[in-house]
Amino acid sequence: xxxxxxxxxxxxxxxxSTVSNAYSRPDQLSAALRxxxxxxxxxxxYPGPDPTARSLRRGFVGAIGVLFTSELSYAFxxxxxxxxxxxxxxxxxxxxxxxxxxxxPRDRERARAAVDNAAVDGFCVYCVGxxxxxxxxxxxxxxxxxxxxxxxxxxxDRFVGIDERAAARSVAAHVAGLGHRRVALxxxxxxxxxxxxxxRLADPADAPHPTTRGRLTGFADAFAAAGVPWSAxxxxxxxGNSRAAATAAIAPVLAGDDPPxxxxxxxxxxALGVLDAAGPHxxxxxxxxxxxxxxxxxxxxxVRQPAEEKGRLAAALLxxxxxxxxxxxxxxxxxxxxxxxxxxVHRS
Amino acid sequence: xxxxxxxxxxxxxxxxSTVSNAYSRPDQLSAALRxxxxxxxxxxxYPGPDPTARSLRRGFVGAIGVLFTSELSYAFxxxxxxxxxxxxxxxxxxxxxxxxxxxxPRDRERARAAVDNAAVDGFCVYCVGxxxxxxxxxxxxxxxxxxxxxxxxxxxDRFVGIDERAAARSVAAHVAGLGHRRVALxxxxxxxxxxxxxxRLADPADAPHPTTRGRLTGFADAFAAAGVPWSAxxxxxxxGNSRAAATAAIAPVLAGDDPPxxxxxxxxxxALGVLDAAGPHxxxxxxxxxxxxxxxxxxxxxVRQPAEEKGRLAAALLxxxxxxxxxxxxxxxxxxxxxxxxxxVHRS
DNA sequence: ATACAGCACTGAATCGATTCAGAAGGGCAG
DNA sequence: CTGCCCTTCTGAATCGATTCAGTGCTGTAT
Numbered sequence: 001x002x003x004x005x006x007x008x009x010x011x012x013x014x015x016x017s018t019v020s021n022a023y024s025r026p027d028q029l030s031a032a033l034r035x036x037x038x039x040x041x042x043x044x045x046y047p048g049p050d051p052t053a054r055s056l057r058r059g060f061v062g063a064i065g066v067l068f069t070s071e072l073s074y075a076f077x078x079x080x081x082x083x084x085x086x087x088x089x090x091x092x093x094x095x096x097x098x099x100x101x102x103x104x105p106r107d108r109e110r111a112r113a114a115v116d117n118a119a120v121d122g123f124c125v126y127c128v129g130x131x132x133x134x135x136x137x138x139x140x141x142x143x144x145x146x147x148x149x150x151x152x153x154x155x156x157d158r159f160v161g162i163d164e165r166a167a168a169r170s171v172a173a174h175v176a177g178l179g180h181r182r183v184a185l186x187x188x189x190x191x192x193x194x195x196x197x198x199x200r201l202a203d204p205a206d207a208p209h210p211t212t213r214g215r216l217t218g219f220a221d222a223f224a225a226a227g228v229p230w231s232a233x234x235x236x237x238x239x240g241n242s243r244a245a246a247t248a249a250i251a252p253v254l255a256g257d258d259p260p261x262x263x264x265x266x267x268x269x270x271a272l273g274v275l276d277a278a279g280p281h282x283x284x285x286x287x288x289x290x291x292x293x294x295x296x297x298x299x300x301x302x303v304r305q306p307a308e309e310k311g312r313l314a315a316a317l318l319x320x321x322x323x324x325x326x327x328x329x330x331x332x333x334x335x336x337x338x339x340x341x342x343x344x345v346h347r348s
Numbered sequence: 349x350x351x352x353x354x355x356x357x358x359x360x361x362x363x364x365s366t367v368s369n370a371y372s373r374p375d376q377l378s379a380a381l382r383x384x385x386x387x388x389x390x391x392x393x394y395p396g397p398d399p400t401a402r403s404l405r406r407g408f409v410g411a412i413g414v415l416f417t418s419e420l421s422y423a424f425x426x427x428x429x430x431x432x433x434x435x436x437x438x439x440x441x442x443x444x445x446x447x448x449x450x451x452x453p454r455d456r457e458r459a460r461a462a463v464d465n466a467a468v469d470g471f472c473v474y475c476v477g478x479x480x481x482x483x484x485x486x487x488x489x490x491x492x493x494x495x496x497x498x499x500x501x502x503x504x505d506r507f508v509g510i511d512e513r514a515a516a517r518s519v520a521a522h523v524a525g526l527g528h529r530r531v532a533l534x535x536x537x538x539x540x541x542x543x544x545x546x547x548r549l550a551d552p553a554d555a556p557h558p559t560t561r562g563r564l565t566g567f568a569d570a571f572a573a574a575g576v577p578w579s580a581x582x583x584x585x586x587x588g589n590s591r592a593a594a595t596a597a598i599a600p601v602l603a604g605d606d607p608p609x610x611x612x613x614x615x616x617x618x619a620l621g622v623l624d625a626a627g628p629h630x631x632x633x634x635x636x637x638x639x640x641x642x643x644x645x646x647x648x649x650x651v652r653q654p655a656e657e658k659g660r661l662a663a664a665l666l667x668x669x670x671x672x673x674x675x676x677x678x679x680x681x682x683x684x685x686x687x688x689x690x691x692x693v694h695r696s
Numbered sequence: 697a698t699a700c701a702g703c704a705c706t707g708a709a710t711c712g713a714t715t716c717a718g719a720a721g722g723g724c725a726g
Numbered sequence: 727c728t729g730c731c732c733t734t735c736t737g738a739a740t741c742g743a744t745t746c747a748g749t750g751c752t753g754t755a756t
Contacts, residue, residue, distance in 0.1 A: 004711095004712055004713080005712065005713060006712080006713090016712095016713080016714095017714080017715080017716095020713065020714060020715085021714095024713095024714075025714095049712080049713060049714090050711090050712050050713065052711085052712080052713090053711070053712035053713040053714090054712080054713055054714075055713095056711090056712080056713075056714095057712080057713050057714045057715080058713090058714070058715095
């Protein structure tokens with residue numbers, strides 16, 4: 001068995017407290033004794049205070065939990081999520097804090113258990129949709145919480161987000177300005193368990209996921225202003241936030257009669273999937289959201305939001321809580337980035 | 349103060365053990381009592397057993413540590429590292445195990461402290477270079493350890509790697525076969541603290557980092573077989589594993605008189621940087637290593653190694669230790685992927 | 697009726713440290 | 727010489743659970 005602090009104390013002939021101090025509060029004992037203790041520890045193969053025991057007694061862990069509502073392994077395939085995580089990591093690094101990546105089971109009960117079992121001092125939740133039950137579990141634990149969506153944040157939570165609606169409005173206004181009137185909007189999981197493909201959505205405000213809701217509403221705003229009513233807009237559901245899912249969902253729409261002249265996607269990954277599917281439809285305008293690295297290469301018109309910065313701020317909000325709770329609510333600026341994937345509507 | 353298990357016990361009028369059982373071993377008490385306990389817990393706002401206390405008592409944590417020897421935030425910029433991490437995440441997910449990403453301070457002493465303070469059941473170390481002291485800290489703690497480099501693994505450690513030397517030999521043989529005789533090899537931190545640019549390295553075996561050493565040696569093998577002695581080969585040091593670092597390091601070499609006709613890099617990221625720098629040198633053949641996504645787009649000839657698979661196996665080695673220690677040493681296959689970045693030497 | 701098994705629950709020990717009030721001893725001023 | 731402060735170290739309480747050897751009790755086979 002690995003030696004414990006007590007064993008070291010016995011070996012040196014001092015009290016347990018003193019050995020503890022040798023590690024955690026060097027000023028509490030003479031340098032000579034400390035050296036002797038550390039020496040004995042080395043000789044015995046004592047690896048230093050047990051992190052778990054220390055955390056229990058101290059009441060904090062030195063780690064923050066990072067949650068992606070989708071599967072963890074999947075989060076790594078989303079470039080925006082990766083950059084967000086990198087930002088969180090940067091700040092955590094400065095604070096000497098570790099990042100606990102908690103895989104969330106699909107099953108709600110087990111997801112809750114996963115949250116309950118995470119040894120962390122707080123959570124950063126990268127919101128993608130229906131994370132309400134997970135957020136509830138975190139609040140029940142009384143842990144500080146930072147989310148990436150204002151709508152998902154409770155009164156006591158901090159958040160760092162963007163004005164989804166305004167951002168979406170800006171791309172949509174650009175597209176409408178190019179003359180597009182027959183448009184399709186593409187989003188991941190518009191409604192829970194909806195099949196891939198066109199979908200009837202009475203009102204953009206009916207979309208349950210706050211981010212999707214905000215973006216769809218913004219799209220609707222701009223087109224309404226251009227004289228296109230919501231009912232004239234096709235909403236397409238993708239079964240997952242991936243290129244392939246987007247391609248599969250949009251293909252039938254493009255192949256139908258009276259296809260849209262523009263597709264506005266709720267993420268770059270989806271937009272890239274649309275471009276994949278649009279091979280035979282060169283006239284199609286496509287827009288994305290986020291401005292990931294691939295977007296630039298693909299010439300995708302999109303809305304840029306600062307990814308790493310979002311992560312950094314989220315972590316900072318958690319690790320350096322602002323004195324004034326009002327400062328815990330951050331909205332980041334976004335930019336419309338116009339590239340080659342959008343153009344004037346092609347009259348045929 | 350948050351209620352504890354004891355508070356719930358008092359409220360219901362049962363012993364602490366029974367409440368504990370209600371959570372962890374439902375078969376140890378009657379369903380009725382269990383319901384009553386869980387109910388009282390909910391009423392009191394008891395969030396379930398404290399993860400830290402539970403870990404202490406149980407003796408395990410339910411998390412594995414993942415270490416990148418470079419800075420954590422930097423690890424996310426390396427596509428290969430991200431895919432490796434995704435693989436680790438997949439397996440961890442299946443095991444209901446969390447991933448603790450530990451930021452490693454540059455400072456050796458603090459790096460050791462970071463390892464000592466990590467509450468985990470084992471470590472996966474993504475080796476990039478001089479991690480020996482970190483590995484030592486892990487072994488001192490008596491924790492199981494999986495590395496990605498056979499050379500870095502101690503007798504008790506598991507590893508999942510590739511045959512670096514053979515893999516490197518395969519690309520180099522390809523390049524030599526195309527007739528290239530004036531070649532440069534590019535690697536990150538060939539020697540500690542070496543400046544960016546050409547470097548004198550008496551023997552490839554002198555490179556301190558095992559991975560770099562293996563690759564350089566493999567390159568040397570192939571060229572030696574083609575009649576090119578090591579002394580005729582230029583070794584170029586990059587100050588970091590990034591495109592920009594590669595560009596900066598190789599530019600003067602390409603601009604010099606008697607520039608190489610081929611540059612073999614020790615990673616794709618470096619190779620892409622060489623391509624960036626090679627704009628004015630269209631005749632240059634360039635090879636990378638790893639086959640990340642960008643490599644395909646850039647038409648980079650490289651050696652493919654399975655990234656996610658490496659991560660999955662590393663995690664599996666940690667979470668499902670093989671009965672026979674011999675099965676803890678895995679070497680994965682690699683493939684030479686020839687694309688357009690290499691071609692026959694251009695006689696000028 | 698007797699013994700034995702099994703169920704439901706309790707008590708006490710334990711995991712490995714931190715913390716803080718206080719004790720012992722030494723040095724210095726009055 | 728006495729009193730007081732300071733430094734150095736100790737003891738005991740504490741963090742919040744898990745675990746396992748029992749203790750009653752009920753029910754069943756003999």
